[in-house]
Amino acid sequence: MRQPGVDLLWNPPGATDLVLLAHGGYEHSRKNPHLWRGPILRMWPFAAALRSAVPSAAVGLVRYRYRGWNDVGDPATDLRAVLDELPPVIQRVVLIGHSMGGRAVVAAGDHPRVAGVLGLAPWLPPEDPLVALRSPVLFAHGNDDTVTSPAETVAYANRLRAAGRPVGVLHLPGETHAMLHRFHDWNALVTTFTHHALTTEGTIPNDDQQLPQTTPPTTPATAILHVARSRRSMPVQERFRTAARD
Numbered sequence: 001m002r003q004p005g006v007d008l009l010w011n012p013p014g015a016t017d018l019v020l021l022a023h024g025g026y027e028h029s030r031k032n033p034h035l036w037r038g039p040i041l042r043m044w045p046f047a048a049a050l051r052s053a054v055p056s057a058a059v060g061l062v063r064y065r066y067r068g069w070n071d072v073g074d075p076a077t078d079l080r081a082v083l084d085e086l087p088p089v090i091q092r093v094v095l096i097g098h099s100m101g102g103r104a105v106v107a108a109g110d111h112p113r114v115a116g117v118l119g120l121a122p123w124l125p126p127e128d129p130l131v132a133l134r135s136p137v138l139f140a141h142g143n144d145d146t147v148t149s150p151a152e153t154v155a156y157a158n159r160l161r162a163a164g165r166p167v168g169v170l171h172l173p174g175e176t177h178a179m180l181h182r183f184h185d186w187n188a189l190v191t192t193f194t195h196h197a198l199t200t201e202g203t204i205p206n207d208d209q210q211l212p213q214t215t216p217p218t219t220p221a222t223a224i225l226h227v228a229r230s231r232r233s234m235p236v237q238e239r240f241r242t243a244a245r246d
Helices: 044-053 075-085 100-107 150-164 181-199 220-233
Strands: 004-011 015-024 058-063 092-098 113-120 137-141 170-171 208-210 238-243
Touching: 004 044, 004 113, 015 044, 015 075, 015 100, 015 113, 044 058, 044 220, 075 100, 092 181, 100 113, 113 150, 113 181, 137 150, 137 181, 150 170, 170 181, 181 220
Parallel strands: 015 058, 015 092, 092 113, 113 137, 137 170, 170 208
Antiparallel strands: 004 058, 004 238
């Protein structure tokens, strides 16, 4: 019987804040989302960057029961269960999700523990209900993404705005779904957003903006090497699992 939970990659003593990284997956799959799949590994450089940028906060990977967004056991249900059952010492949680993980953090982003929602190339189909997300809220999407839709991301943001919810959208020209070409810009985006969510210092956009490229494009091979180094430097320190489910 599988249980959703969190794999902690960084857990400093006395941490009361937690950054949860939610990885991507498939439209439908009940296979085991093991730790050595590409969508999960892509989260490790964010964890390494966050350890340096917000060292007082814990950083963890959301562990779903299944790889896909299924009729039963979808990642949003798993994420909400995790938020419900985290130890009381954790007071604030920043949610950062990529692709299917972006859909999950949006679906669970109204939870009272949430202190900010960042969707990276999120999968936001038009039939998904509007969620009263807890600010700050930011979506970022590569213009060349052909896996999830930048237009649907903007459409969901506009629905939030129409409901009176502030949200920013960043467009990254020259970037695709895997977030490998503008590797350093994605890392900076994640750390800047998290720092703002936990301290209110600095600003994040509340409209649609282009994110300028600050460094030369990264080759996929170089980006994958960064992923491997981050994975090696940050082993799982501790595991938290919720009560048993199906």
